[in-house]
Amino acid sequence: MSALVFVTGGSSGIGQALLETIPWAGARAVHFARRPAPAAAANHAVDLADPASWPRVAGVLERELAGFTGERAVFVHAAGVLTPIGFAGEVDPAAYRAHVLLNSAAPQALGDAFLRALSGTRAPATLLFLGSGAAHSVYEGWSGYCAGKAAVDHWTRTVGAEQKRRGDRCRVLCVAPGVVATAMQDEIRTTSERDFPDVERFRALHREGALRAPRDVARELWALTLRDLPNGAVLDLRDA
Numbered sequence: 001m002s003a004l005v006f007v008t009g010g011s012s013g014i015g016q017a018l019l020e021t022i023p024w025a026g027a028r029a030v031h032f033a034r035r036p037a038p039a040a041a042a043n044h045a046v047d048l049a050d051p052a053s054w055p056r057v058a059g060v061l062e063r064e065l066a067g068f069t070g071e072r073a074v075f076v077h078a079a080g081v082l083t084p085i086g087f088a089g090e091v092d093p094a095a096y097r098a099h100v101l102l103n104s105a106a107p108q109a110l111g112d113a114f115l116r117a118l119s120g121t122r123a124p125a126t127l128l129f130l131g132s133g134a135a136h137s138v139y140e141g142w143s144g145y146c147a148g149k150a151a152v153d154h155w156t157r158t159v160g161a162e163q164k165r166r167g168d169r170c171r172v173l174c175v176a177p178g179v180v181a182t183a184m185q186d187e188i189r190t191t192s193e194r195d196f197p198d199v200e201r202f203r204a205l206h207r208e209g210a211l212r213a214p215r216d217v218a219r220e221l222w223a224l225t226l227r228d229l230p231n232g233a234v235l236d237l238r239d240a
């Protein structure tokens with residue numbers, strides 16, 4: 001096996017396209033989300049907004065990586081949500097808590113689990129997160145999303161520095177993909193202006209055909225992982 005590729009959120013959108021465009025022939029793809037991904041060799045049904053799922057994912061990573069002798073190990077964390085869209089203090093509290101756990105906490109806990117599981121192999125490794133311009137722009141109605149993406153950006157910078165000190169054992173990257181035609185974008189356009197005042201901008205982008213195809217974005221993301229980028233790099237695909 002040339003590569004062992006773990007993907008979260010591969011049942012839809014960018015994660016699905018990433019699974020369908022893995023650039024290494026013979027790679028084994030292992031997937032985590034609530035729904036399965038047909039392109040994966042193994043599917044693990046997990047709700048990553050539930051912290052009880054994180055040790056289950058860690059166990060799979062340990063088992064898959066133990067004794068792995070292939071050319072590379074890659075973990076791509078694409079799982080994410082925008083909902084509930086609306087102002088803090090006005091949306092459903094259980095949905096808000098689940099959002100915070102999935103977008104802010106799960107990337108850190110799963111990133112830690114992947115790095116830990118790498119003790120089972122000597123293969124060069126990459127950990128890739130899907131970032132967003134929302135990490136440094138204020139979008140009213142997206143507080144959990146903006147804060148979660150900012151958390152992932154800074155986790156990437158910090159852990160990238162740590163990995164550099166460990167001889168670049170694992171390259172950690174966070175890449176914002178731009179505006180991509182996925183279910184997440186469909187959800188945005190159906191939101192009211194009361195809950196998301198910037199909604200018209202996203203409707204206009206859709207009308208103008210400005211959304212990118214998930215497969216094009218996926219191919220560019222894979223190409224980025226092959227470049228010699230500095231550990232902890234936080235990038236926007238549109239500038240890369």
Ligand SMILES: NC(=O)c1ccc[n+]([C@@H]2O[C@H](COP(=O)([O-])OP(=O)(O)OC[C@H]3O[C@@H](n4cnc5c(N)ncnc54)[C@H](OP(=O)(O)O)[C@@H]3O)[C@@H](O)[C@H]2O)c1
Nearest residue numbers: 009011012013014033034035048079080130179180182184
């Ligand atoms: N589309 C864009 O324009 C855009 C822009 C910037 C950043 N991004 C980022 O790119 C990533 C992928 O987004 P997308 O646009 O491809 O969205 P999408 O089509 O809505 O897909 C989201 C994925 O996340 C998974 N997911 C959601 N909640 C989950 C949960 N509780 N447990 C496990 N998996 C869960 C979903 O799987 P299940 O429902 O099967 O669980 C699905 O596979 C996200 O991190 C997003 O923030 C997207």
